[in-house]
Amino acid sequence: MPAVGSDVVIAGIGETPVGRLPGWSPVEIQAAAVLAALRDAGFALSDLDGLINLDPYATPNSMFSSTLAEHLGVAPRFACTVDVGGTVTGMTMLQQAVWAIESGYCEVAACVYGENALTGRPVGAQGLHMHNLLGGEEWEEPFGLHGMVIPYALLAQRYLDLYGATDADLAAVALVTRRHALLNDNAQMRKPMTLEDYRASRLISSPLRLLDCSLVSDGGGALVLTRAGRAPQGRGRGVAIRAIGMKTTHNSVALMPDIPGLGMAAAGADAFEAAGMGPEDIQIANLHDAFTISVLVTLEALGFARPGEGGALVRSGAMDLGGRWPLNPHGGLLSQAHIGGMLHITEAVRQLRGEAGRRQVEGARRALVSGNGGIFSVCGAMILEKP
Amino acid sequence: MLDLLATPPNPTGASAPFWDACDRGELLFPKCGRCGRLFYYPRRHCPLCGDTALGWQRMSGRGTVFSHSHVHVAFQGGAWDGQLPYTVVLVDLAEGPRMVSRLIGGDAAAVRSGDAVSVVFPRIGFPRIGERRYPFFERAAAG
Numbered sequence: 001m002p003a004v005g006s007d008v009v010i011a012g013i014g015e016t017p018v019g020r021l022p023g024w025s026p027v028e029i030q031a032a033a034v035l036a037a038l039r040d041a042g043f044a045l046s047d048l049d050g051l052i053n054l055d056p057y058a059t060p061n062s063m064f065s066s067t068l069a070e071h072l073g074v075a076p077r078f079a080c081t082v083d084v085g086g087t088v089t090g091m092t093m094l095q096q097a098v099w100a101i102e103s104g105y106c107e108v109a110a111c112v113y114g115e116n117a118l119t120g121r122p123v124g125a126q127g128l129h130m131h132n133l134l135g136g137e138e139w140e141e142p143f144g145l146h147g148m149v150i151p152y153a154l155l156a157q158r159y160l161d162l163y164g165a166t167d168a169d170l171a172a173v174a175l176v177t178r179r180h181a182l183l184n185d186n187a188q189m190r191k192p193m194t195l196e197d198y199r200a201s202r203l204i205s206s207p208l209r210l211l212d213c214s215l216v217s218d219g220g221g222a223l224v225l226t227r228a229g230r231a232p233q234g235r236g237r238g239v240a241i242r243a244i245g246m247k248t249t250h251n252s253v254a255l256m257p258d259i260p261g262l263g264m265a266a267a268g269a270d271a272f273e274a275a276g277m278g279p280e281d282i283q284i285a286n287l288h289d290a291f292t293i294s295v296l297v298t299l300e301a302l303g304f305a306r307p308g309e310g311g312a313l314v315r316s317g318a319m320d321l322g323g324r325w326p327l328n329p330h331g332g333l334l335s336q337a338h339i340g341g342m343l344h345i346t347e348a349v350r351q352l353r354g355e356a357g358r359r360q361v362e363g364a365r366r367a368l369v370s371g372n373g374g375i376f377s378v379c380g381a382m383i384l385e386k387p
Numbered sequence: 388m389l390d391l392l393a394t395p396p397n398p399t400g401a402s403a404p405f406w407d408a409c410d411r412g413e414l415l416f417p418k419c420g421r422c423g424r425l426f427y428y429p430r431r432h433c434p435l436c437g438d439t440a441l442g443w444q445r446m447s448g449r450g451t452v453f454s455h456s457h458v459h460v461a462f463q464g465g466a467w468d469g470q471l472p473y474t475v476v477l478v479d480l481a482e483g484p485r486m487v488s489r490l491i492g493g494d495a496a497a498v499r500s501g502d503a504v505s506v507v508f509p510r511i512g513f514p515r516i517g518e519r520r521y522p523f524f525e526r527a528a529a530g
Contacts, residue, residue: 137397138396138428139486139487141394141396142395143487143489143521144467144470144475145475145487149462150456150475153456154454154475155454157455157500158454161454202459203457203459204460205456205458205475206457206458208456252487253477253487254427254428254477255485
């Protein structure tokens with residue numbers, strides 16, 4: 001995709017508390033996140049004329065953009081709900097908002113996702129509350145392939161076989177994100193994790209253990225976009241979207257390209273080319289981490305590590321705070337919360353503004369955010385830059 | 388061995404011949420009448436060239452394991468508890484296409500990627516639709 005190339009900026013971010021939010025509904029959580037982002041940007045609710053959201057996975061809800069608009073009390077010119085999967089939807093929402101603002105059809109757009117995936121489902125239910133259809137059921141469910149852990153386990157086993165990697169490579173990702181979460185007051189996981197803890201956690205779907213898997217969370221995150229000159233507090237705070245790259249290659253795991261051909265490589269190449277940059281220009285890596293394996297293949301697809309060397313890179317300390325490319329300083333989906341990747345973006349903005357407190361990455365000018373939906377079915381890579 | 392549990396396939400008009408063939412103990416894959424390529428899963432058009440003139444080819448049933456996972460959690464609830472752990476595999480058929488399947492047999496837990504496997508068609512009973520046979524795999528004898 002060509003460079004965004006416009007003066008549209010992320011002018012405000014909003015996050016709710018994460019973890020358990022009993023008594024909160026999905027629309028209430030999304031509204032709270034939007035209001036927080038508007039306040040952060042210095043806008044009034046009545047300034048909002050663009051609204052893009054993702055409906056809750058645990059309790060799917062059609063027409064959720066109008067549900068949210070009504071609940072907020074706004075009547076936007078541009079509103080839509082997008083769902084391209086997991087943690088890449090946030091990037092697609094941003095892309096839609098940029099295009100809507102560039103076209104002149106709206107001026108102030110909010111992108112939001114949030115739900116009560118943890119407390120809003122029946123006691124004892126495994127996975128999602130509803131049986132969300134993903135399209136491949138006929139060729140997966142008769143064979144016992146249910147949900148998203150098993151496809152990622154198949155990917156992880158392929159990675160181990162292809163490169164001779166070990167569980168220490170997977171564990172390194174879980175350990176660094178946990179170290180970072182300990183510096184985030186708004187994180188679900190607040191206890192240190194050791195390699196022994198990782199190895200003692202139960203197998204879910206081999207080779208993936210419980211501590212290879214992301215969290216189930218309540219919470220929400222929102223972004224407010226506008227033109228740089230339009231933001232009340234834009235000067236010095238608006239974060240530029242330098243490039244967004246996307247690639248869709250398949251839906252179900254049987255049709256997933258082998259690891260070197262995953263769409264993340266094409267998405268990353270698009271983004272880096274459009275921005276005229278490479279991994280050497282990046283100081284923060286907020287990478288999709290629904291499972292530990294996701295980070296290893298993403299690091300390699302984006303050129304941060306050579307094929308098969310992602311685990312060694314993480315174990316070297318390069319992805320810890322103070323290293324070359326700190327990974328998910330907020331703790332990510334693995335140890336902060338799984339809010340569909342929205343908090344990967346809000347964290348990148350906070351870091352680039354220099355407002356991340358004790359987990360601030362010194363001298364951070366650019367962040368790379370990755371996301372993917374399904375089993376690397378839809379891949380996205382985005383480069384954000386300090387004002 | 389425990390009775391196998393599985394969800395019914397809910398075929399479309401385009402995929403019903405695949406499942407009907409399984410009931411006869413045959414593995415049929417769709418083949419494009421124009422470009423001649425095999426593909427999986429069945430559709431009403433060839434995803435490789437777009438043509439709609441399709442036929443079926445009987446597969447050898449031999450393949451190799453591309454990847455595998457031993458599943459320790461019943462993601463669809465307690466009815467599956469008795470199946471645990473079970474083994475899900477990605478199988479590369481000798482003729483080319485890759486499919487998701489389940490590896491059964493006493494030595495499934497010892498499977499390695501690259502192992503030779505061959506198709507078997509165990510019978511699975513369903514409350515309303517009766518019995519169907521699914522294309523599961525077993526490790527080949529020499530494996």
